[in-house]
Every structure is written in C-alpha cells, then in structure tokens.
Amino acid sequence: MSTASETSSPAAATPATFAAVASATARIKAFLPAGARPQVALVLGSGLGAYAEQLVGARHVDYKDLGLPSSHVQGHAGRLFYGRTRGDGGAPGVEVLAMQGRVHAYEGHDLQTVVLPVRALIGAGCQVVLLTNAAGGVGEGLAAGDLVLIRDHLNLVGGSPLRGENDPTLGPRFPDMTAVYDPRLRLLAEQVAARLALRLPSGVYACSLGPQYETPAEVRMLRTLGADLVGMSTVPEAIAARHMGARVLGISCVTNLAAGISAQPLSHDEVTETAQRVRGVFIRLLDGILAAIGRELDGSTAG
Numbered sequence: 001m002s003t004a005s006e007t008s009s010p011a012a013a014t015p016a017t018f019a020a021v022a023s024a025t026a027r028i029k030a031f032l033p034a035g036a037r038p039q040v041a042l043v044l045g046s047g048l049g050a051y052a053e054q055l056v057g058a059r060h061v062d063y064k065d066l067g068l069p070s071s072h073v074q075g076h077a078g079r080l081f082y083g084r085t086r087g088d089g090g091a092p093g094v095e096v097l098a099m100q101g102r103v104h105a106y107e108g109h110d111l112q113t114v115v116l117p118v119r120a121l122i123g124a125g126c127q128v129v130l131l132t133n134a135a136g137g138v139g140e141g142l143a144a145g146d147l148v149l150i151r152d153h154l155n156l157v158g159g160s161p162l163r164g165e166n167d168p169t170l171g172p173r174f175p176d177m178t179a180v181y182d183p184r185l186r187l188l189a190e191q192v193a194a195r196l197a198l199r200l201p202s203g204v205y206a207c208s209l210g211p212q213y214e215t216p217a218e219v220r221m222l223r224t225l226g227a228d229l230v231g232m233s234t235v236p237e238a239i240a241a242r243h244m245g246a247r248v249l250g251i252s253c254v255t256n257l258a259a260g261i262s263a264q265p266l267s268h269d270e271v272t273e274t275a276q277r278v279r280g281v282f283i284r285l286l287d288g289i290l291a292a293i294g295r296e297l298d299g300s301t302a303g
C-alpha cells in the first residue's frame with residue numbers, strides 16, 4: 001500500500017491530496033479518547049519534542065499508523081500525542097494534539113505532504129495551531145537560546161502548499177496573509193512571557209528550502225530583506241493553517257547565530273543541544289501560553 005510519506009505524491013494539490021487529509025483526519029479522530037475535543041494543534045520542532053511527554057493523561061500514536069509522513073531527521077520522533085496541558089493553579093488545561101517532529105521539504109517531500117498533518121489536525125477540530133521550530137538568529141541582538149515570537153514570515157521555499165487544485169471546503173482560492181500569526185494570540189503570548197519574566201522578542205521568520213545552512217552572503221541578504229530568523233519549516237504549515245481559517249502562533253528557538261554572524265561553523269548537533277538546553281524555559285512558556293489560549297477559547301465559546 002502506498003503511503004503519504006512517499007516522495008512521489010504530486011507537488012500540486014489534487015483530489016488525492018484532499019482524500020489523504022480526510023483519511024488522516026478520520027484516523028486521528030479514531031485515536032482520540034471518547035469525548036475528547038482537542039482545541040490546539042502543537043507542532044514541536046527540532047529537539048523540542050519532550051513537551052508532549054509531560055501532557056496530563058498523554059496517549060500517543062505513531063504517525064505511520066495515522067497515514068502521516070515520518071521524518072528521518074534526528075530530533076523528530078514521529079509520534080502524535082493527545083493530552084491536556086497543566087492549567088493555572090492545578091486546573092485542567094487545554095486539550096492539545098501535539099506532534100513530536102515534522103517532515104520538511106528538504107527531505108524530498110512535496111509541500112502537500114509537508115502540510116498534511118496540520119490540515120488533518122485542523123480537520124480533527126483544532127482551531128489554533130502553535131508552530132515551534134529551531135532557527136538561526138539573523139537579527140541584531142539575538143543569542144543562541146533565545147525564544148522569539150514569529151510576527152510575520154518570508155516564504156523563500158520556492159513553492160506554496162496551496163498550489164494546484166483548491167478545495168473550497170478547506171479555504172478560499174486566494175487567502176489573505178495579512179496577519180498569518182494571530183495578533184491577539186501574540187499579545188497573549190507576550191503578556192505570559194512578561195508575567196514569567198521571560199524575554200520574548202518578536203521577529204520575521206524566513207523559510208529556506210535547505211537542507212544546507214545559509215552562506216554568510218545569504219544571511220546578509222536575509223537581513224536586508226527584513227528577516228530576524230531563518231529556518232527550514234513552519235511557513236508552509238502556517239500558510240495551510242491560515243488557508244483553513246485556523247489561528248496561528250509561531251515560536252522559534254534560536255539554536256545558533258546564522259552563518260557568518262559568529263565564526264563557528266553550524267551543525268545540527270548544536271541545534272538540538274541548544275533546544276535541549278532551553279527545554280525548561282520553553283516548557284514554562286508553552287504551559288503559560290496554552291493556559292492563556294485555553295481561557296481565550298473558552299471565553300469565545302461561552303456565551
């Protein structure tokens with residue numbers, strides 16, 4: 001049987017794309033415990049996957065059992081978790097579906113495959129998508145270990161996950177991208193960071209195809225273009241999620257200074273080591289943000 005993880009699926013959306021989304025959505029719903037209503041989809045990037053394991057009442061399933069593509073990259077485990085976050089003062093938190101790892105276009109996957117999981121998680125009921133990633137720091141004043149709120153993005157992947165046929169039941173042909181990263185959720189995140197006395201600057205994330213890191217000249221170009229962060233993920237998922245009307249929030253962990261800013265050559269080991277070093281801070285921030293999102297969603301559904 002062929003699976004969505006094969007690299008031969010078409011680069012442009014076809015009816016098969018939407019059938020794969022419907023099938024993965026149904027399998028995710030079947031994995032959920034009775035009565036579960038996950039509200040937030042969480043995508044945990046390189047080295048950040050541990051967050052999923054401390055969810056309350058966590059249960060997990062391998063991506064392959066859901067028809068979702070698995071990554072071969074170290075730090076991307078390929079498991080979907082369901083559970084609740086820890087709410088304020090011991091209260092039950094928000095119900096989340098958390099992806100431990102994602103696939104990337106540089107692995108050979110077309111963009112339809114890259115965004116399949118996010119589309120299916122939204123199909124399974126998630127109204128908010130919180131995307132996390134490891135990124136190189138391009139902007140002035142950033143240091144390895146900083147967490148940065150994504151304010152906007154530059155799509156430099158060379159393609160769009162919306163290319164090809166459009167399914168109007170998912171979203172419009174020409175979706176607006178004025179505010180991809182939800183202004184209200186960004187404000188909540190900033191308030192949470194301030195309360196926890198954590199630095200949370202915001203920045204523009206540039207997504208390159210990779211897998212090679214940038215040259216110093218490319219990093220100078222990115223800075224000229226207004227980028228503060230550079231990475232190889234998140235943007236296709238954010239576009240697909242906005243297309244479906246989900247509210248998106250993005251957080252980068254600056255795992256290294258981008259090429260040429262420091263004299264040190266870049267390595268994936270440095271990326272995962274830094275992500276692990278900030279794990280404690282990251283968990284505190286995510287718990288706080290998810291509790292705030294939970295209150296926001298309850299407020300918008302009550303009444």
Ligand code: HPA
Binds near residue numbers: 230258266
């Ligand atoms: N460039 C691109 N992607 C990355 C980087 C980087 O410096 N660090 C982590 N992901």
